[in-house]
Amino acid sequence: MEALDRVVKPKTKRAKRFLEKREPKLTENTKNAILIKGGNANLTVTETLKDIYALKKPFAVLYKKKNITRPFEDQTSLEFFSKKSDCSLFLFGSHNKKRPNNLIIGRMFDYHVLDMIELGIEKFVSLKDIKNSKCPEGTKPMLIFAGDTFDLNEEYRRLKSLLIDFFRGPTVPTIRLAGLEYVLHFTAMDGKIYMRSYKVLLKKSGCKIPRIELEEMGPSLDLVMRRTHLASEDLYKLSLKQPKALKPKKKKNISHDVFGTSYGRIHMQKQDLSKLQTRKMKGLKKRPAAKMTEEDEGISQKKLKSV
């Protein structure tokens, strides 16, 4: 228990619960995100941050004030914010002449910056510009990435991992099939990344699987990748490490063959086959030896007599 191993022990149960929520665990909490405005953030950037906050609602914090920092030069203030609010994802928006409508999306490992990617917003359509019904807050979105660039290019691969981490939401064991209302679609095409959000309408089709119709709902962004600050390979590998306790335990002594038959193995002790318990057949029961010889004699005598 880390909370009780500190030099200054927590004095109240509430403080102890607070510390226990923030300490490293085997299965972690859902990642929270902080959305920060930079020194000069214009309307586009502010609207984008507000819309993304609406998408990530219970698992995000939107900072209202402007913070004059430059994440690519000095990461200490971002790390300080992350530590204070226990958030491991961040989205920093700023605007200047050289980099207009700038968004820096990043994540932290152990309250230190792991990856940061700078994206420029070329076109933005906000939630309130599209006039139709929206899906409820806190819905888990479906994520789709289209385009081979997301696999071939190293930076795009990290961006894909970052976006999945950002928009994933809590991990759930079951999901209500009728509640799949919302899909985020990212396409990498012609050097740009198109992010679109659609509301999913499930229409009747003849078979069990419904036919999908999409309706444009949410914020749509056209992004272009600018600078990146990616973690080194070994740090990234360290952050990917999962605890051994969570690995699914392999069931021993069970094997499967090509046809799908499963075979099990049982280990037995050495058996004395002469003392095996089999079905009893009275006719085959071994009679005592004396009786046998008497009978033989009796039979032979009878034979003699008859003859």
Added chain:
Amino acid sequence: MAALCVEELLARAEQRAAEQHRSVAVEKELELEFDLGNLLALDRNPPPSMPRAAGAQRESRLRSLARDNTQLLVAQLWGLPAGRAEGATGPLVAQLPEPSYRLPREKPLPRPRPPTRWEQFARLKGIRRRKRTSLVWDEAAKQWRRRWGYERAGGDPARDWLIEVPAGADPNEDQFAKRLRDKREKVARNEFNRLRNIARGALPGRGLHPTGHQSRAELGRATQVARVSTASLGRFQPRLPKEPAAPPPRGGKKRHFEPLLGDLAAERSRQLELLRGLGSKKPPLDLTRAVNKQLREEDAQAAAGKGRKRGQRGKRGRQRPGGGKGPAGGKGKKGGARRQQQRPAGRKRS
């Protein structure tokens, strides 16, 4: 006539079925990769490139691409094992598998904390924690009271209006003050031990105190670790002016042999020591010490290896007269060898 009608009907039915299936079928060059635990689909097909498409055209093409991909993902999700939550009329709910796409953690793996001094001792002896009952019978109040806290069994010691002076104590001493002092000392000692456990838990490389209040031993250990952490494992590290010289290398894989015609005096003293040892009546091996060491090792092994069931073996083993053979014959090479060493020594001397 009837046959034609039947044929027509069948053909129409088939057509309708094909249409319905077509409505949910999607053609793709490469199959998509799915991670249903994250509701994720990855499409590897190169997107239709539209460099000069206008806004609306591009939007519609993106939307059709999204529709196709979403259709495939939903088809996969509908293929999962599903059940009805909350009885037969509840909503249809699917069981999601574990997410397979590896994402980095937000915090490093939790480190197991090092055992405290008491925990190490308890592990060695095989002492287990006894679960205490939460309520204790209070004879005076004739009811079940909690062990400590509000209205504890045995009364609140701080509220005693009378303390008997114990037999061997000074009659003029203030017992109330003494009780208060003792409690304060106990609390302080407990806190001191807790902090010492935390400090001890920190390894020399890991847990150096930032403001420099280390003990001499800790600093020595830290310098040792620093010295050895070079590429040549500290072999060519120059020593500081007042640092003690390196300890002579102990025999590793290569044994160290003395030169043939070296120090004659040392050789003589060594030979005389040997003769003295052979000639003396006292055995070179202290039997009781050796046996105690062996028993302690056995305690530790029994407690750690065989687990909870053999916890009390340590205590039983101790009570047996010294020199008793352990419960199991083959404990390991060391134990066997030591026992064999003991036996000839005993026999020679008896």
